[in-house]
Amino acid sequence: MRKLSRRQFLKGALGTFAAGLLTAGGGYGYARYLEPQMMVTVKQTIKSPLLAGGLDQFKIVQFSDTHLSEEFSLKDLEKTVLHINDLHPDLIVFTGDLIDKPHIYQDHYPALQTLKKLSAPFGKLCVFGNHDHGGYGSAAxxxxxxxxxxxxxxxxxKTIKLLDGSQLDIAALDDLMLGKPDYKGTLSNLRDDVFAILLVHEPDAALKAKAYPVNLQLSGHTHGGQIQLPFYGPLITPPYGKIYTDGMYKVDGMQVYVNRGLGTTRLPLRFLAKPEITIFVLRGTD
Known part of the structure; x- marks a missing residue:
């Protein structure tokens, strides 16, 4: 019989306790049917001297981990698209995991027609998540x-150039779990005098990305654990989402933001991990 470590024992005990608490306290209905629908908009202000001029007040909206399925339907996606457009972003980024099970999902055309309605003057960018590669879904x-x-x-x-000459570098890495991320080949091309944003599905990419001139990393993947406990945080997080799990972090000279995503996977539950859309407002400083 394999001996459990103290950490594994505590996590297992907490998991059992949380499940019991949710069930006994009527929390299951909340976690199953209410919180997954409680989408929130989180605003983050990003300040840097490199964001002066035309980049001051530039707005980027991030959404992530829709996991399209019976749990996060086309109707939910339509609501998300309408909400994002109401925020009037300058740039829209999606940080992976569009479909929960690509090998069985059938509504590709309605989904693309819905996503096509998203609009931003500086475009729409996306990266691969592990579910986007999974189930032979990369090409799809x-x-x-x-x-x-x-x-x-x-x-x-990609370099975004504004009319006043201001520039913003956007770098992207392939999925860490099922893709082939090229840190050096991609991030060594970043410039010290231009604000750089890295899009990568898994947040723990920051452990390597911090060696390059990245100012802000935007990730998803963890769903904030989907189930969190007060004073403890996420119960379980996936590979490459163990260190940075939810919200904003400072990693050496880089900021890392982990979006909780919109859908669910494995279990259709959310508890203290509301689905989110994030809007980043860039601000120049003296």
Missing amino acids: YENLMKAADFEVFRNGL
Whole structure:
């Protein structure tokens, strides 16, 4: 019989306790039917001297981990699209995991038609998550997102240029779990004098990305654990989402933001981990 570590024992005990608490206290109905529908908009202000001029007040909206399925339906996606457009973003980014089970999902065309309605003057960018590669779905995801007018990035770099000459570098890495992320080949091209944003599905990419001139990393993947406990945080998080799990972190000279996503996977539950859309407002400083 394998001996459990103290940490494993505590996590198991807490998991059992949480499940019992949710069931006994009527919390299951809340976690199953209410909180997954409580989408919130989180505003983050990002300040840097590199964001002066035309980039001051530039707005980026991030959404992530829709996991399209019976649990997060096309109707939910339509509501999300309407809400994002109401925020009037300058740029929209999607940080992976569009469909929960790509090998069985059938509503690709309605999904792309819905995503096509998203609008931002500086475009729509997306990266691969592990579910986008899973189930032999890599080509299907790329084709769907391109048809919805997204630029699909796998180890790529894009420079956004404003009329006043201001520039913003957007780098992207392939999924860490099932893709082939190229840190050096992608991030070594970033410039010290231009604000750089890294899009990568898994947040723990920051452990390597911090060696490069990345100012802000945007990730998803963890769903905030889907189930959190007060004073403890997420019960379980996936590989490459163990260190940075929810919200904003400072990693050396870089900021890392982990979006909780919109859908669910494995269990259709959320508790103290409301689904979110994040809007980042860039601000120049003296």
